[in-house]
Amino acid sequence: MARETNLIKIIGEDNFQKLRSSKCLLVGAGGIGSELLKDLILMEFGEIHIVDLDTIDLSNLNRQFLFRQKDIKQPKSTTAVKAVQHFNNSKLVPYQGNVMDTSTFPLHWFEQFDIIFNALDNLAARRYVNKMSQFLSLPLLESGTAGFDGYMQPIIPGQTECFECTKKETPKTFPVCTIRSTPSQPIHCIVWAKNFLFNQLFASDASENEEGNKDWGTDDAEEIKRIKQETNELHELQKIIISKDESRVPEILHKLFIQDINKLLAIENLWKTRTKPTPLSDSQISGSSKINKFDSNSVGTIHEQINHFIKITQKLMNRYATEQSHIDFDKDDADTLEFVVTAANIRSHIFNIPMKSVFDIKQIAGNIIPAIATTNAIIAGLSSLISLRVLNLLKYAPVSKFTDLNMTFTAKASNLSQNRYLSNPKLAPPNCNCPVCSRVSRGVIKLSPDQLKKIKLSDLISLIRDKYDYPEDISLLDASDQRLLADYDFEDLNGRTLSEVNLGNGSIILFSDEEGDTMVRKSIELYFDVNDAFPHDTCKLPDIRIPLVKSSETSTNGDEDEDNDVATTTDKQEDGGIVILDEDEGEIELATDPLDDSKKRSANLEGFGEPSSKRKKLTNESADSDIIELD
Numbered sequence: 001m002a003r004e005t006n007l008i009k010i011i012g013e014d015n016f017q018k019l020r021s022s023k024c025l026l027v028g029a030g031g032i033g034s035e036l037l038k039d040l041i042l043m044e045f046g047e048i049h050i051v052d053l054d055t056i057d058l059s060n061l062n063r064q065f066l067f068r069q070k071d072i073k074q075p076k077s078t079t080a081v082k083a084v085q086h087f088n089n090s091k092l093v094p095y096q097g098n099v100m101d102t103s104t105f106p107l108h109w110f111e112q113f114d115i116i117f118n119a120l121d122n123l124a125a126r127r128y129v130n131k132m133s134q135f136l137s138l139p140l141l142e143s144g145t146a147g148f149d150g151y152m153q154p155i156i157p158g159q160t161e162c163f164e165c166t167k168k169e170t171p172k173t174f175p176v177c178t179i180r181s182t183p184s185q186p187i188h189c190i191v192w193a194k195n196f197l198f199n200q201l202f203a204s205d206a207s208e209n210e211e212g213n214k215d216w217g218t219d220d221a222e223e224i225k226r227i228k229q230e231t232n233e234l235h236e237l238q239k240i241i242i243s244k245d246e247s248r249v250p251e252i253l254h255k256l257f258i259q260d261i262n263k264l265l266a267i268e269n270l271w272k273t274r275t276k277p278t279p280l281s282d283s284q285i286s287g288s289s290k291i292n293k294f295d296s297n298s299v300g301t302i303h304e305q306i307n308h309f310i311k312i313t314q315k316l317m318n319r320y321a322t323e324q325s326h327i328d329f330d331k332d333d334a335d336t337l338e339f340v341v342t343a344a345n346i347r348s349h350i351f352n353i354p355m356k357s358v359f360d361i362k363q364i365a366g367n368i369i370p371a372i373a374t375t376n377a378i379i380a381g382l383s384s385l386i387s388l389r390v391l392n393l394l395k396y397a398p399v400s401k402f403t404d405l406n407m408t409f410t411a412k413a414s415n416l417s418q419n420r421y422l423s424n425p426k427l428a429p430p431n432c433n434c435p436v437c438s439r440v441s442r443g444v445i446k447l448s449p450d451q452l453k454k455i456k457l458s459d460l461i462s463l464i465r466d467k468y469d470y471p472e473d474i475s476l477l478d479a480s481d482q483r484l485l486a487d488y489d490f491e492d493l494n495g496r497t498l499s500e501v502n503l504g505n506g507s508i509i510l511f512s513d514e515e516g517d518t519m520v521r522k523s524i525e526l527y528f529d530v531n532d533a534f535p536h537d538t539c540k541l542p543d544i545r546i547p548l549v550k551s552s553e554t555s556t557n558g559d560e561d562e563d564n565d566v567a568t569t570t571d572k573q574e575d576g577g578i579v580i581l582d583e584d585e586g587e588i589e590l591a592t593d594p595l596d597d598s599k600k601r602s603a604n605l606e607g608f609g610e611p612s613s614k615r616k617k618l619t620n621e622s623a624d625s626d627i628i629e630l631d
């Protein structure tokens with residue numbers, strides 16, 4: 001029996017032919033992506049285009065079943081395609097690249113697809129694809145897993161909530177003072193060792209920022225003084241590293257684990273309700289050199305930790321000199337990991353906290369949640385199945401309202417006792433406060449590269465004003481960096497061409513009615529799709545109708561968003577590691593959201609997607625300096 005027969009029975013011959021002529025995009029060929037590729041092939045999608053930026057790692061092989069040992073270091077996308085050829089009936093097109101790279105994957109490239117499947121591992125890329133799907137009104141099936149947890153969300157632009165309509169889980173946080181002065185759990189000591197100590201000792205020129213860095217995280221003068229002093233003293237320790245004098249490493253131990261602990265003990269208030277720490281003794285430091293054992297599988301004794309701290313610091317000291325005076329923490333670099341392990345464990349011992357094994361600390365410091373193949377398979381299976389409904393190919397279950405579709409998420413392990421693993425609530429309509437799918441109208445400007453050099457900002461303003469019937473008083477922002485390009489009292493850039501004001505392929509502008517009447521034209525966000533194939537004489541604005549709305553509904557001031565249940569793009573969410581926040585915020589943040597594992601990529605979406613928030617009006621002076629650079 002041919003494989004497609006079953007599917008034809010379910011969806012009928014006509015719809016099967018529709019599926020055969022559909023093109024889908026799969027973004028990510030990792031854990032979920034490998035599963036999805038198999039599922040989409042078995043469903044016989046006409047074309048499947050697969051984008052992944054990465055190469056295969058040894059650690060991927062346990063669950064990314066399309067890959068073998070011999071494939072290590074090979075691109076994931078092309079290797080995945082080779083691995084499925086023997087059971088494939090679809091046209092497969094692999095790309096090794098970053099889906100956010102607008103030169104390889106411009107907006108018009110996305111336009112060829114009928115549906116997008118996200119199988120990503122970081123927020124920046126998820127947000128980006130969500131945004132592309134919104135600009136093009138392309139259905140997106142968003143998915144993610146973290147250990148036993150997973151979710152799958154169909155997103156139908158304009159009809160259902162988008163990826164940004166709901167707030168994403170914020171990473172776990174700790175107060176700064178807990179980390180610096182009163183740790184009570186192993187994680188507090190690990191954060192201290194990895195973020196404060198390791199960086200101060202092994203980052204390049206830690207002293208450079210000494211005065212330049214004004215962000216001390218607090219306004220309290222006393223506190224700033226204390227932090228400065230602490231930082232300066234750590235710089236002194238970096239001098240020991242730079243000296244390459246191995247015999248001086250015990251001085252580091254002495255300062256961190258005797259002197260500093262004694263200083264803390266002197267602040268009596270701290271210890272009224274807490275157990276006091278016990279500093280190391282001189283003899284513990286000097287006596288440890290006789291011990292020669294360190295077992296990474298067990299915790300061992302404090303003496304073993306001290307001795308290994310000395311050895312590993314000596315090793316890193318020598319590496320520091322040969323590696324351009326800069327070493328980054330990397331969980332897979334045994335030296336850096338063991339430094340953090342031993343420093344954290346010594347601190348734990350001092351504060352009466354249980355010490356941890358290398359394996360345990362690697363999980364915590366490396367922000368690792370083991371991936372579970374079965375969760376990936378379940379989520380990928382649901383994602384491929386729901387695509388039949390999103391494309392409306394199930395005759396017996398026609399979709400008249402997309403909000404009748406379901407999303408799925410797994411219960412937290414703690415809820416399993418209720419015998420419910422999957423929950424599948426109906427989709428919500430778009431959140432009217434979502435900065436990505438609501439609030440403003442959206443469209444794409446299509447223009448050729450030539451036109452970027454010809455069209456002046458003032459021409460663009462007139463074109464938009466005339467096409468959508470905006471009044472005289474408007475404002476124009478570059479939404480990617482919240483740069484003001486023009487408004488009623490800032491016209492300095494109007495004579496410049498679009499390329500002179502740094503607008504190009506992938507730029508997004510926000511055009512707003514600033515007339516101040518009770519009824520105003522809704523703001524419009526326009527994406528620049530630049531392509532040589534577009535006509536060279538006209539610039540095509542999208543044919544959409546921009547409604548008049550009550551002026552209160554068009555607020556583009558981000559401050560008002562603070563209480564809204566919408567996600568915002570923030571640095572803290574983009575960082576897959578541990579982040580230290582301002583002390584005003586009072587917290588140190590541990591990004592435990594494994595769905596936000598952007599460790600291998602640097603997010604370049606800062607501010608992207610927040611057209612209506614944090615509107616930053618530049619003074620003429622600063623705008624001028626922009627122009628000088630451009631000239």
Ligand SMILES: Nc1ncnc2c1ncn2[C@@H]1O[C@H](COP(=O)(O)OP(=O)(O)OP(=O)(O)O)[C@@H](O)[C@H]1O
Pocket residue numbers: 027028029030031032033051052053054059060076097098099100119120121122125371597601
């Ligand atoms: N911007 C991007 N463009 C293209 N592919 C991306 C992008 N961001 C992430 N990916 C890919 O998405 C996939 C996500 O898969 P997965 O969650 O299994 O992560 P992994 O990197 O394979 O595994 P792990 O992080 O657990 O070691 C990865 O293969 C990654 O390369």
Ligand SMILES: [Zn+2]
Pocket residue numbers: 161162163164165166430431434435436437438
């Ligand atoms: Zn939204």
